[in-house]
Amino acid sequence: MAKLQLKGLRKQFAPNVIPVKDINIDVEDGEFLTLLGPSGCGKSTLLRLIAGLDEPTKGRVLIGDKDITSTAPGDRNIAMVFQSYALYPHMTVFENIATSLKLRKTPADEIKRRVNDVAQKLELGHLLDRKPGPMSGGQRQRVALARSLVRSPEVFLLDEPLSNLDALLREQVRAELKQLFNSQQKPVVYVTHDQTEAMTLSSKVAILYDGYLQQLDAPHEIYTHPANKFVAGFVGSPQMNLPTLKCEGNYAILGEFKIPLPDFPTMPKQIVMGIRPEDVRLARPETSEATIKGKVILVEDLGKEKLLICQVENSDKNIRALVPYDRTWDELVTLELPAQQIHWFDVETGDRLLRY
Ligand SMILES: Nc1ncnc2c1ncn2[C@@H]1O[C@H](COP(=O)(O)OP(=O)(O)OP(=O)(O)O)[C@@H](O)[C@H]1O
Ligand SMILES: [Mg+2]
Known part of the structure; x- marks a missing residue:
């Protein structure tokens, strides 16, 4: 069971830099959780704690019943798309996407099938033989996305994976992502600034501000019953009148x-x-x-x-x-x-x- 549990997570970087304060969230298999909040509110920090790239000051991370708080990132079987993604410049797009499968000694014909499949979904089919260096930001971002989607991890973490795409492509990739995650039935934690993306993709949205979880609910519930003034003002455009x-x-x-x-x-x-x-x-x-x-x-x-x-x-x-x-x-x-x-x-x- 790949259910993800965050229990009392806290991260303190300095005496008054505490971007994550006592966060409790469960993400079930097949559930899509979006983290939404203003810049600097701790979204990436929270993802890094789940991935094991930072250690929490307090609290625990569990997958299924297993406490992985002290497990090394490489042993967590979590796929993460980073906000600032780095690709291997000397490898082709195909090789970039295939890296994790090769590391896991997946048979060559299966690698080919899975890479082609994901590349098609993200409209990268024609770029597989090229190197990522001279590609556009949106193309490189999709390669980074493909690289993590090609795996079958226990948990997916994605930090603004569509931020560099134009509106049309964003809409297409969004639809593909929705199908892809539906078929995987794994917990997904997704960070975005785009409220349409949050509303359309998520089964649950977590609104973060000042290190605290402000509200955790289905998108419609957040919109129609914001738990407090911050959520009311943050979700929805044009912004709610709040005199x-x-x-x-x-x-x-x-x-x-x-x-x-x-x-x-x-x-x-x-x-x-x-x-x-x-x-x-x-x-x-x-x-x-x-x-x-x-x-x-x-x-x-x-x-x-x-x-x-x-x-x-x-x-x-x-x-x-x-x-x-x-x-x-x-x-x-x-x-x-x-x-x-x-x-x-x-x-x-x-x-x-x-x-x-
Ligand atoms: N390694 C670190 N050392 C010290 N402070 C850090 C470190 N990483 C993050 N912070 C601080 O923690 C806070 C939250 O940062 P984080 O990157 O999690 O925000 P975010 O919600 O992802 O913002 P954005 O939407 O801009 O990506 C910021 O004030 C940041 O300066
Ligand atoms: Mg961030």
């Missing part, structure tokens, strides 16, 4: 507009209101939802839609709304904030106030 508002009675106050609050056990004095721009609508006349008025101060053309940045009347706060491309509006707009789509967060801790 801090005063509370009066059962209402949050935005300018001179009142937004009804759910029944909290104790009413806070201030609160963070979260609503995604795609959930803010130009108000329908018959609406029974809370509405606010604002002046459109900026319009961003996103191709399919337009993002209106509106300054709320009698307030210094802006609310962004995504509207269909062909909609028209006056300079002063009325916006509808559907109660079902509003997330409420604690001002001090940032935590979500009601889960459902």
